[in-house]
Amino acid sequence: MTNSAERQVMSAATDQHQIVSDDHGYSHTISTRLMVAVYAALVVLTVTTVAVARVELGHPWNFVAAMVIASLKGGLVVAFFMHLVWDRKFNLLLFLTAILFLILFLGLSLNDRSEYQPSIDAFESAQTAASTP
Numbered sequence: 001m002t003n004s005a006e007r008q009v010m011s012a013a014t015d016q017h018q019i020v021s022d023d024h025g026y027s028h029t030i031s032t033r034l035m036v037a038v039y040a041a042l043v044v045l046t047v048t049t050v051a052v053a054r055v056e057l058g059h060p061w062n063f064v065a066a067m068v069i070a071s072l073k074g075g076l077v078v079a080f081f082m083h084l085v086w087d088r089k090f091n092l093l094l095f096l097t098a099i100l101f102l103i104l105f106l107g108l109s110l111n112d113r114s115e116y117q118p119s120i121d122a123f124e125s126a127q128t129a130a131s132t133p
Contacts, residue, residue, distance in 0.1 A: 028086050030080070038081070041076055045072055046073070063110070075099075
């Protein structure tokens, strides 16, 4: 009877270990094809960043384009190279929430800056006029 109880406890412990191991995702393999595809996407996004920097899109749009491309690149790095795709979904939720707040704060800052831009331009032109002999 003791052997039967011990086997049940060991079986339950093994099942629990399997659940914990599956939940944390300690081991997974990543194909070389996937890593090369992510690398190629990062290279394409980097070239796109350089191309967009050479084009004048207007006051806030160069910054917005740069931030969108940088966010995409950061998302790819976090998702695949830091294994967020295979991690708990709660961690993905935390990451996406942080990105949402970053977008919100940057958007509010850009809105505030555009409201005061005429005053900033007037101050800078006054400083330039005062510094030229």
